[in-house]
Amino acid sequence: MAEDRAGWSVPAHADRAREFAALHRPGAPLLLPNAWDVASAAALVAAGFPAIGTTSLGVAAAAGQPDGVGVTRAATVELAVRLRTVRCLLSVDIEGGFAPDPDGVAAVAAQLAELGVVGVNIEDGRADGTLAPVAHQQAVITAVKRAAPALFVNARTDTYWLTPAGWPTPQAAAGAAAETLDRLRAYRAAGADGVFVPGLADPATIARLVSGVDAPLNVLYLPGRHTPAELAGLGVARVSCGSLLFRAALAATVRTATAVRDGNPVPADLPSYAEVAALIDGLARAGG
Amino acid sequence: MAEDRAGWSVPAHADRAREFAALHRPGAPLLLPNAWDVASAAALVAAGFPAIGTTSLGVAAAAGQPDGVGVTRAATVELAVRLRTVRCLLSVDIEGGFAPDPDGVAAVAAQLAELGVVGVNIEDGRADGTLAPVAHQQAVITAVKRAAPALFVNARTDTYWLTPAGWPTPQAAAGAAAETLDRLRAYRAAGADGVFVPGLADPATIARLVSGVDAPLNVLYLPGRHTPAELAGLGVARVSCGSLLFRAALAATVRTATAVRDGNPVPADLPSYAEVAALIDGLARAGG
Numbered sequence: 001m002a003e004d005r006a007g008w009s010v011p012a013h014a015d016r017a018r019e020f021a022a023l024h025r026p027g028a029p030l031l032l033p034n035a036w037d038v039a040s041a042a043a044l045v046a047a048g049f050p051a052i053g054t055t056s057l058g059v060a061a062a063a064g065q066p067d068g069v070g071v072t073r074a075a076t077v078e079l080a081v082r083l084r085t086v087r088c089l090l091s092v093d094i095e096g097g098f099a100p101d102p103d104g105v106a107a108v109a110a111q112l113a114e115l116g117v118v119g120v121n122i123e124d125g126r127a128d129g130t131l132a133p134v135a136h137q138q139a140v141i142t143a144v145k146r147a148a149p150a151l152f153v154n155a156r157t158d159t160y161w162l163t164p165a166g167w168p169t170p171q172a173a174a175g176a177a178a179e180t181l182d183r184l185r186a187y188r189a190a191g192a193d194g195v196f197v198p199g200l201a202d203p204a205t206i207a208r209l210v211s212g213v214d215a216p217l218n219v220l221y222l223p224g225r226h227t228p229a230e231l232a233g234l235g236v237a238r239v240s241c242g243s244l245l246f247r248a249a250l251a252a253t254v255r256t257a258t259a260v261r262d263g264n265p266v267p268a269d270l271p272s273y274a275e276v277a278a279l280i281d282g283l284a285r286a287g288g
Numbered sequence: 289m290a291e292d293r294a295g296w297s298v299p300a301h302a303d304r305a306r307e308f309a310a311l312h313r314p315g316a317p318l319l320l321p322n323a324w325d326v327a328s329a330a331a332l333v334a335a336g337f338p339a340i341g342t343t344s345l346g347v348a349a350a351a352g353q354p355d356g357v358g359v360t361r362a363a364t365v366e367l368a369v370r371l372r373t374v375r376c377l378l379s380v381d382i383e384g385g386f387a388p389d390p391d392g393v394a395a396v397a398a399q400l401a402e403l404g405v406v407g408v409n410i411e412d413g414r415a416d417g418t419l420a421p422v423a424h425q426q427a428v429i430t431a432v433k434r435a436a437p438a439l440f441v442n443a444r445t446d447t448y449w450l451t452p453a454g455w456p457t458p459q460a461a462a463g464a465a466a467e468t469l470d471r472l473r474a475y476r477a478a479g480a481d482g483v484f485v486p487g488l489a490d491p492a493t494i495a496r497l498v499s500g501v502d503a504p505l506n507v508l509y510l511p512g513r514h515t516p517a518e519l520a521g522l523g524v525a526r527v528s529c530g531s532l533l534f535r536a537a538l539a540a541t542v543r544t545a546t547a548v549r550d551g552n553p554v555p556a557d558l559p560s561y562a563e564v565a566a567l568i569d570g571l572a573r574a575g576g
Contacts, residue, residue, distance in 0.1 A: 033545035037325070038352030039534075040541050047542045049549075057561060061568045062350070064326030064370045082352045227551045241548060245541045246327075247558045252540035253328050253533045254335045257321035260529060261337075263515045270535045273345060280349045 013116060017150040020051055020089040020118040024152075024194055024216035024237040031221075031228055032091065032240045036062050037079065040245070041086045042279050043271075051089035053121070054079060058246035059093075069127040073098035073108065080115045085283040091119030091152065096126060102136075102143035113148035120144070120151060121196060124183065125158030134183060138190035145191035152194065154218055154238075155187035160199035177205045184213040194218055198242060201225045203234055210235035301404060305438040308339055308377040308406040312440075312482055312504035312525040319509075319516055320379065320528045324350050325367065328533065329374045330567050331559075339377040341409070342367060346534035347381075357415040361386035361396065368403045373571040379407030379440065384414060390424075390431035401436035408432070408439060409484060412471065413446030422471055426478035433479035440482060442506055442526075443475035448487035465493045472501040482506055486530060489513045491522055498523035 011019070023030040033049050035041035036058025044052055054076070060067040063075040076094060083090055092112055097105030109120055122140060124132040132140075137155070144153055159180045184195040196218035200206060203226075210217050216237030221228065221244065228239050252267075259266045271279075299307070311318040321337050323329035324346025332340055342364070348355040351363040364382060371378055380400055385393030397408055410428060412420040420428075425443070432441055447468045472483040483501055486508035488494060498505050504525030509516065509532065516527050540555075547554045559567075 031545075031549050033541075033548075035541075037350040039346075039349035039538060042349075042352070043538050043542050044545055047546060049545065057564060058327075061327035061330075061564055062325040064330070064373055064568060064571055066569055066572060067565055085352055221548055223554045223556070228548065229551055239548075241545060243561055243564065244548070244554065244558070245544050247561070247564060248540045248544040248555055249537035250327060250331050250564065251555065251558045252536045253321075253323075254331050256533050256536040257319075257332055257337065257529060258335060260321075260509055260516065260527075260532070261319050263517055266511045266532065267536055267539065268511070270532070270539045273531055273535070276345060276349055276531065276535060276538065277355055280352060281354055283352055284354060 013113065013118070014150040016089060016116070017118040017152055020091070021152050021193060023051055023089070024218075026210065026216060026235045026237045027232055029228060029232050029236045030238045032238060033245055034058065034093075034241045034243070035083075036246050038082050038086065038283070039276070039280065040249070041083055041088065041090075042283055044245075045086055045088045046279060049088070051091065052083075052086070053091045053119075053240055054093045055241075055243045055246050056093040056095050057243040061246070061250075068095055068123075068125065070095055070098055077108075077111060077115075080112050080117055084116055089118050090116070091121065091154065092117050093121040095123060096132070097122050097140055097144075102139040105140045106143040106147035109144040109151055109153075110147040113151045118150075118152055119154060119193075121154045121156050123156040123158055123161075125156075125161055131158060131183075134186045137183075138186055141187055141190040141192050153192050154194040154196050155184070155190075155192035156196035156198065156218075157183040157187070158198070159183065160197055177208065180205075181209060181212050184209060184215070188213055188215045194238065196220075196238075196240070198240070203230070206231070206234045206236065301401065301406070302438040304377060304404070305406040305440055308379065309440050309481060311339060311377070312506075314498065314504060314523045314525045315520055317516060317520050317524045318526045320526060321533055322346065322381075322529045322531070323371075324534050326370050326374065326571070327564070327568065328537070329371055329376065329378075330571055332533075333374055333376045334567060337376070339379065340371075340374070341379045341407075341528055342381045343529075343531045343534050344381040344383050345531040349534070349538075356383055356411075356413065358383055358386055365396075365399060365403075368400050368405055372404055377406050378404070379409065379442065380405050381409040383411060384420065385410050385428055385432075390427040393428045394431040394435035397432040397439055397441075398435040401439050406438075406440055407442060407481075409442045409444050411444040411446055411449075413444075413449055419446060419471075422474045425471075426474055429475055429478040429480050441480050442482040442484050443472070443478075443480035444484035444486065444506075445471040445475070446486070447471065448485055465496065468493075469497060469500050472497060472503070476501055476503045482526060484508075484526075484528070486528070491518075494519070494522045494524065
């Protein structure tokens, strides 16, 4: 046990990473809410979520940068630095890894592990809408695990995800299940601790991936398409919110501003100025 | 007319500052929504708000720093740099000015004006809950106007605002109106373009300040206490949202995460991933 800046005992990084891994239970999934700044992370932890992911869309948009094209490494690392004050198990979305080569991605992952991050998401979707070759993605995963063995590597395949052309097309959907199974098995063989298929909704396909891959399956929560309980019943081990919370925050921002402008009521159940200030001041006292 | 990076004609800074000043119309107030990152600002501009303020609580909390104690200069300037891509009239909350002396505050203001910022808020409340001496605050305002003459300086007095002891006490409230009037007149005499009294709700006091100070009066919107229309009727020239939108966003974040966890419906009228991505990509194309 090490000590944080306030002198409290805190588990070592490897213990915390194991704790995070243990939350991935098929049939009783970890619900991972995704934050994009310190305030959103701190509020989610205060609401009882022990583990927090980051949303690359949120991190990118907050900084005014495009998502998914590998330009937000600095913003992502900066956020991880700032989130050291938030007591939670933190998994960071590093898009494709912010580097063209496996060693470059491994360096990013090692830097994050040094900052106390317990997990990363690494995706195979590329900015041009294509998928990285399987062998390349395996090399990336292996390099990351070699550089940061304790880090929970969640290998994401974008076979079902959006592309500029608008995934999934009917043709793509037909072949996607087989392609997805092949990729997830390959990523697991390369060392991935978990596998992630955002955009997936079909229960039969989810069940097939759960039984066909020897790794916890992570699915993106799609509002109106399924509930966490239904996903649990299919054997899913982790449910992510992706950009949902960020988009809900953005919508609330605009909705509240237009309500003020139009003389309509605004939500009454908001945290007060003092409550938000106390949330952040509490971080500084605890460890920052 | 200068040109932005995309080669479009953009008004010079002084013209844009004049445009911002002209929006302060007693009886037909400017409603200023307050943003804390690029995404919130871009979404508000897209919703039709021509001018945007920043919320120091939001900027501070997003970065994991306390508000109102002068530690967020770097985060505030960084946000102004990033907001250059958002086409709006931007006014920045610089708390007490991020420097103990007038010249230091003037340097901050000049830096922001160089970045295209058209206005600043400067407050007289200090971290210990006291108010800066009037003469000091006048010196600050005069120095800022000398360093950045075009900048719209909104001089805020915290006579009615929260302090650690919990403003306003009954005694404080009794004397606050007279103290406020004296301070606003002094700040105006020192060169302030507008005056701001957050926490003020009493219609008679608002009317008294409108008639007693020769400068546009800015009031903080207090949900349930008044509407912008009522404030317009009192002669107010600007209505700010302060931290309201940020707190609404934070509440929506937590509410949405707990709804997912509990299997309850989440809001259906959210912007899609593609819409948020397009909002940010549009900034890059327009000027960033």
